[in-house]
Amino acid sequence: MTEAAHLHDNERALALFAQGIGGAFFHIKSEGEFTGGAGHRAGRPLHDRGVLYLPERIERFSEVAHNRALYRLIALHQICHLEFGAYHFDIAEARSRCAPLAAQPLPESGLPESDFDTLYRHFPAPWLARHLFRLLEGTRIDARMLHCYPGIRRHYERIAQLERPERRPLAVVTDLPALTEALLRWSLGEAADTLVAQDATGALAPLIAQAEMVRAPTAEVKTSAETLARCYAVLDSLGLAPSAAGPGTGIEAVDEDTTAPFDVEPVSFRGDPPAEWLQREERLGDWREQQADMEEGQMADLAGAAAADSADAQQLSDEEADAAGTRPSAADVRKHQTERDTLARRISIEESRIAQALGRGEAHRGPSFLYDEWDSTRGTYLRGWCRVYEERALDSADDQIQAMLNRVAPHQAGVRRRFEQLKPFAYQRIHRIIDGEDLDFDQLVDYQTERKRGECPDDRVYTRRDRLHRDVATAFLVDLSASTDDPIEPPEAEAASADLAPDPRSLNLRDPFDDTAPAPAGHAVAKDAVAADPGSGAATGSDEDAPPRRVIDVQRESLVLMAQALETLHDPYAIYGFSGYGRDNVEFYVAKDFRDPFSYRTLGALAAMKPRRSTRMGPAIRHSIRRLKHAASALKVMIVISDGFPQDCDYGPDRSDHGYGVEDTAKALVEAQDAGIGTFCVTVDRSGHDYLKRMCPDARYMVIEDIEALPDALSKVYERLTGR
Amino acid sequence: MVNCPSYPEAENPGARAAALEEGVSTRLLIYTGQLIAGGIAPRRACEIALVHAVSDDVTAQQAVADIVDVILP
Numbered sequence: 009m010t011e012a013a014h015l016h017d018n019e020r021a022l023a024l025f026a027q028g029i030g031g032a033f034f035h036i037k038s039e040g041e042f043t044g045g046a047g048h049r050a051g052r053p054l055h056d057r058g059v060l061y062l063p064e065r066i067e068r069f070s071e072v073a074h075n076r077a078l079y080r081l082i083a084l085h086q087i088c089h090l091e092f093g094a095y096h097f098d099i100a101e102a103r104s105r106c107a108p109l110a111a112q113p114l115p116e117s118g119l120p121e122s123d124f125d126t127l128y129r130h131f132p133a134p135w136l137a138r139h140l141f142r143l144l145e146g147t148r149i150d151a152r153m154l155h156c157y158p159g160i161r162r163h164y165e166r167i168a169q170l171e172r173p174e175r176r177p178l179a180v181v182t183d184l185p186a187l188t189e190a191l192l193r194w195s196l197g198e199a200a201d202t203l204v205a206q207d208a209t210g211a212l213a214p215l216i217a218q219a220e221m222v223r224a225p226t227a228e229v230k231t232s233a234e235t236l237a238r239c240y241a242v243l244d245s246l247g248l249a250p251s252a253a254g255p256g257t258g259i260e261a262v263d264e265d266t267t268a269p270f271d272v273e274p275v276s277f278r279g280d281p282p283a284e285w286l287q288r289e290e291r292l293g294d295w296r297e298q299q300a301d302m303e304e305g306q307m308a309d310l311a312g313a314a315a316a317d318s319a320d321a322q323q324l325s326d327e328e329a330d331a332a333g334t335r336p337s338a339a340d341v342r343k344h345q346t347e348r349d350t351l352a353r354r355i356s357i358e359e360s361r362i363a364q365a366l367g368r369g370e371a372h373r374g375p376s377f378l379y380d381e382w383d384s385t386r387g388t389y390l391r392g393w394c395r396v397y398e399e400r401a402l403d404s405a406d407d408q409i410q411a412m413l414n415r416v417a418p419h420q421a422g423v424r425r426r427f428e429q430l431k432p433f434a435y436q437r438i439h440r441i442i443d444g445e446d447l448d449f450d451q452l453v454d455y456q457t458e459r460k461r462g463e464c465p466d467d468r469v470y471t472r473r474d475r476l477h478r479d480v481a482t483a484f485l486v487d488l489s490a491s492t493d494d495p496i497e498p499p500e501a502e503a504a505s506a507d508l509a510p511d512p513r514s515l516n517l518r519d520p521f522d523d524t525a526p527a528p529a530g531h532a533v534a535k536d537a538v539a540a541d542p543g544s545g546a547a548t549g550s551d552e553d554a555p556p557r558r559v560i561d562v563q564r565e566s567l568v569l570m571a572q573a574l575e576t577l578h579d580p581y582a583i584y585g586f587s588g589y590g591r592d593n594v595e596f597y598v599a600k601d602f603r604d605p606f607s608y609r610t611l612g613a614l615a616a617m618k619p620r621r622s623t624r625m626g627p628a629i630r631h632s633i634r635r636l637k638h639a640a641s642a643l644k645v646m647i648v649i650s651d652g653f654p655q656d657c658d659y660g661p662d663r664s665d666h667g668y669g670v671e672d673t674a675k676a677l678v679e680a681q682d683a684g685i686g687t688f689c690v691t692v693d694r695s696g697h698d699y700l701k702r703m704c705p706d707a708r709y710m711v712i713e714d715i716e717a718l719p720d721a722l723s724k725v726y727e728r729l730t731g732r
Numbered sequence: 733m734v735n736c737p738s739y740p741e742a743e744n745p746g747a748r749a750a751a752l753e754e755g756v757s758t759r760l761l762i763y764t765g766q767l768i769a770g771g772i773a774p775r776r777a778c779e780i781a782l783v784h785a786v787s788d789d790v791t792a793q794q795a796v797a798d799i800v801d802v803i804l805p
Contacts, residue, residue, distance in 0.1 A: 024795030029802070080798055158805035638789075 012067035013075035016392025019378045022083055026060060029157075030087045035376045037395075038064040041592070044282070044367030053279030055086040056366050057289065068170060068276075077163040082277045084160055088153045089281055094145060095290040097229045099123040105230055108237040120358070122284040123291065127233055131240050133250040139188060139272050140239055144232040146278045147195040148222040155225045167277055168196045175273055181207040184248050188272050191215055196275065214242045285365045288358065295355050302348040309341050370593070374399040377634070379627045381591070384671035385661060394591045394627040401585065401599040403612035412615050415561075416568050419719065426723050427573040437473050444472030480730040481580045481602060481641035483632045484570065486563055486617065487650035488587040488597065493619035494651075495556035496716070559651045559692060564614050566649075566719040567599075570726070571614070575606050579730070580639060583610075586628035587620035590657055594627045595620065602639050625654040626672035629687075633680050644685045645729045647722070651692045653699045666699065674703040688725050692718060756796070760785055774804050 015022075019036045026034040035058060039051060042061045054061045060083050066075040089095070102123075103109045115129035128134035128141070154161050172193060181190050181203075190203045190212055204213045218238040222231055243249040274280060362368075374397055381393040439448050448471040458465035567583055574581050580602045588594035599613035600606065629648065636644045653666045660668025680687045689700055689709040696711040703709070712721050760782055767777035778800040786796050 020791045021794045021798065024792060025798045028795060028799040080802065084802060157802040159800075159802040161805075 010067045010070045011072040011075070012065045013072050013079060014065045014391065015062055015079075016378050016380075018076060018079055019392065022060070022062070022079055023375065025080060026083055026087060029084060030090065032058065033375045034083075034087070035059045035395075036083075036378075037061050040064065042367055043369075044285075044365050052274060053082045053086060053277070054281045055089065055279075056282070056286070056368070060086050068167070074163075074166065078167055078277065081160055081163050081167060082279065084153060084157060085149060085278055086281065088149050088156075089283075089286075091156075092149060092152045092228075094149065094229055094281075094283065095287040097123050097127075097233070097287055097290075099126045102127060102230050102233045106234045106237050108241060109233070120361070122287040124284045124287050127236070130237070131249075136184075136243075136250060137236060137240060141232060141236045142283070143188065143192055143195060143272065144219060144222050144235050144239070145229065145283070146275060147219065148227045148229075148232050150195070150278070151223040152225065152227065165197065171275060171277075172196055172198060178203075178206065181209055181212060183209075184243070184250075185272075187211055187215070187243075187248065191219065192272065192275065194219070209246060209248060211242055211246045211248055215239050218242065282366060285362055289362050292355060292358055292362070295351060295358070299348065299351050299355065302344065302351065306341075306344055306348060309344060313341075377631060379630045381626055382672045382675035384668055384675075394594055394624065396594045396596050396627050396631045397588075398596045398598060398631070401597045401613035402616045403609060404615035408615045409608070409611045412565060412568060412611065416565050416572075416719075419569060420572055423569050423573045423719065423723055424576055426727065427577055437471055439471050440466070440468040441470050441472060442468050444470030446471045478577060478579055478730070479642040480645065481582075481636065481639035481643070482574070482645045482647065482726065482730065483582045483584060483636050484567060485628060485632050485646060485648045486567065486583070486585045487623055487625070487648075487652070488560070488585040488595075488617055488620045489623040489650075489652065489655075490587075490619050490621055491623075492560040492563060492651050493558055495558055496562065558619070560617065560619050562692075562716060562718050563649060563651075564617050566722050567614055568611065569719045570722055571600070571606055571610065573723070574726075580641060582635060582639075583614065584628075584632060584635070585617050586625070586631075587622060588624055588656070589621040591624070591627075591659075594624050594631075596628055596631050601635070622656040622659075623650065623652065623654050623669075624656040624659055625650070625669065626676040629673065629676035629680060633676075633683050633685060636680075636685050637683060643730060645726075646680055646685050646687045647725060647729070648687065648689045649691075649718075649722075650689065652696075653693070670699045670702050677704050677708075686729055688729055690718070690721060690725060756782055756786055775800065778804065 015036065015038050022036045023034060026036070034055075037059055039053060039061045042054060042056075044056075051063075053063065062079060062082055066078050068078060069075050099114075103114070109127075109130050112130050115126055117125070117129060124138075124141070125134075128137040131137040150164070154164060175193065176189065178186060178189055178193065181187055187207075187209060190207065194200055194203055194216055200213075200216050204216070207213070218235055221227065221235045221238075224231070240249060377396045377398065378392040379394045379396060380389040380391050383390050438444070440451060448469055451466070451469040451471075455465040455467060455469050571581070571583065581600070582602045582604075583599040585597040585599060586595060587597075597613075597617065599617060600610045604610065625648070629646070632646050636646060654669030654673045655666060656669065657663065659672070660666075662668075677687050677689075687704065687708060689704055690712065691700060691709070692712050694711065694713055696709070700709040700711065710721060710725060712718055763785075764777050764781040767781055768774050772780070779797065783793050783797045783800065787793055
């Protein structure tokens with residue numbers, strides 16, 4: 009009976025393994041998640057920039073440990089393409105090294121293509137060249153991998169032994185398909201003598217002799233290209249290579265394996281990386297360098313023109329200035345400008361072609377994590393269902409930060425005072441005291457020893473536990489869904505009372521951010537700066553032209569207040585935001601992590617929190633649990649701040665039914681409790697009772713009628729959760 | 733180890749924090765070397781002085797063990 013290894017169970021270990029080997033973070037995704045075309049056929053491992061696409065499950069071996077080892081082998085083979093420069097290929101350099109290639113004119117397809125495609129077109133049957141080249145490159149990568157990572161050899165040999173009998177039977181080698189199969193078997197470690205004995209064409213022995221070159225420990229991709237030319241010459245000399253008039257000699261033949269007259273059965277663990285597109289991306293790097301050089305040249309032109317102008321100012325003639333080489337001609341400047349613009353357009357077009365071919369969606373700079381989701385309709389977890397991308401929140405402009413600070417300045421002192429009254433929490437054992445709840449046996453032994461010696465003993469032999477310092481870590485998880493862009497609607501009754509009683513003091517009691525409140529000394533509110541922030545206009549407002557205050561404004565200002573207050577307590581805390589769209593794209597923004605100091609950068613990250621898309625709350629809570637687990641505090645608390653029910657485009661079978669999202673969020677909150685993390689949900693949605701009571705116990709949530717009361721509510725919640 | 737300068741993730745603090753954030757200190761490497769010099773088999777020495785010492789996280793330990801597994805003959 010076989011025991012399968014599943015990708016979602018091994019995703020984190022594989023991501024860390026890949027990072028350790030590759031020196032960069034790799035997202036681990038299943039093969040089915042590759043949405044690009046790129047001539048890739050489904051069900052084969054591959055890699056893209058920063059992504060490894062691996063099988064959803066592996067059950068080739070009966071032991072799960074061997075199946076896990078196969079995951080590592082596949083991942084390592086993919087990473088080794090990058091490590092051993094599989095895409096660092098330049099056709100001009102290859103031609104200069106290889107006489108058979110240089111002997112032919114450089115093929116022109118008239119279409120944008122990779123240098124690999126150009127290489128294949130040097131031969132009458134490009135599809136055969138592509139088959140051979142991939143086989144040789146696979147062999148080269150294997151050889152270098154086994155040389156640099158010798159520990160993988162036993163796993164490699166185990167899978168190679170399993171792979172060979174599973175391939176199509178090879179009796180007598182009489183034609184080209186059998187010949188390529190024999191060469192591939194040799195590349196998997198089958199004895200050359202055995203294979204040559206089966207060969208009736210006489211080509212296998214010279215082919216293997218040539219292919220040995222790619223097994224050298226220093227072989228590079230150009231070695232594979234050179235070996236390809238030699239192997240093709242062997243086939244050609246024996247009349248085994250197809251003629252130019254044969255099938256699959258056109259442009260399509262390079263791009264599509266399907267037009268080739270026969271297919272080479274792939275080696276499962278080598279996969280099928282989109283080499284041609286990745287080489288085009290590597291070439292983009294060269295183009296960008298060229299673009300940077302051109303820009304430098306243009307700057308030199310400008311500097312030259314400036315120098316010439318200066319010469320003019322010194323009454324030198326144009327001829328003298330030109331003779332000194334300081335003034336570039338107008339024609340030169342125009343030519344450089346045109347070349348630079350052309351290259352920039354070329355880079356842009358190539359980037360979008362590559363992105364489309366490789367199915368790249370939004371660029372995520374941070375790592376990703378897979379999480380299960382609770383499927384309430386079936387009463388089971390969907391394993392590895394959601395992918396959370398973790399990103400650092402960006403900085404903001406100084407004026408936005410200043411506007412935010414100005415908004416919160418009048419309220420800092422009050423919130424801080426409340427926090428200073430919080431009692432210490434953690435216990436610490438105090439030794440060497442004259443009375444206490446326990447005896448300190450070390451001290452007691454010393455006491456008796458000294459007494460027996462006739463010395464004057466220290467009689468402080470007691471110990472007790474005291475509450476000395478707080479030991480609380482808190483994560484604030486903020487909903488950044490699109491609805492937080494909504495303007496704040498003041499409660500009708502209060503708005504009416506405000507109309508009836510325009511006394512500023514009564515407004516201040518209701519609205520902690522009311523700008524009419526007298527600011528404390530040293531905290532003068534800069535009205536201009538406030539108006540400069542599009543999101544911080546006063547709803548209570550003196551300035552009717554200012555944009556209305558939004559939910560997100562109050563959320564982030566509340567967090568600034570909380571952060572400033574928590575600094576006085578020295579409690580570690582983190583501030584995260586979440587949003588996203590779809591189960592594969594849950595976004596988790598880190599504005600401040602536990603280890604980050606509170607700094608101007610933190611303020612910038614908070615000011616940069618913006619309304620985004622949906623509210624898939626379950627995976628965001630699960631990711632916060634992961635982060636909190638790493639916090640070394642006795643008490644761990646998660647406070648979720650939202651403005652509505654959990655919702656996403658595919659959060660449950662029926663988009664209009666929010667029950668699925670509510671149930672998943674409830675389950676995630678239970679998981680947090682099970683992990684020893686106290687949770688609390690604060691919502692500014694007035695209909696929040698409807699779903700919050702299904703998500704958590706009554707004592708674990710709060711619905712705020714007036715959003716402006718959020719900072720006050722957060723302070724109370726924090727005090728209640730951590731104060732005793 | 734692959735040098736991937738074109739990969740922005742390598743510079744991303746979030747990426748670093750999420751993974752092998754502690755790294756393997758020189759001290760641990762020296763301990764490992766001392767064990768090997770003292771006659772302990774390299775794999776066993778790495779297991780004792782690196783894998784179990786590098787992190788409390790079982791997944792991180794597994795990943796380091798996997799890296800050791802592919803590097804050592």
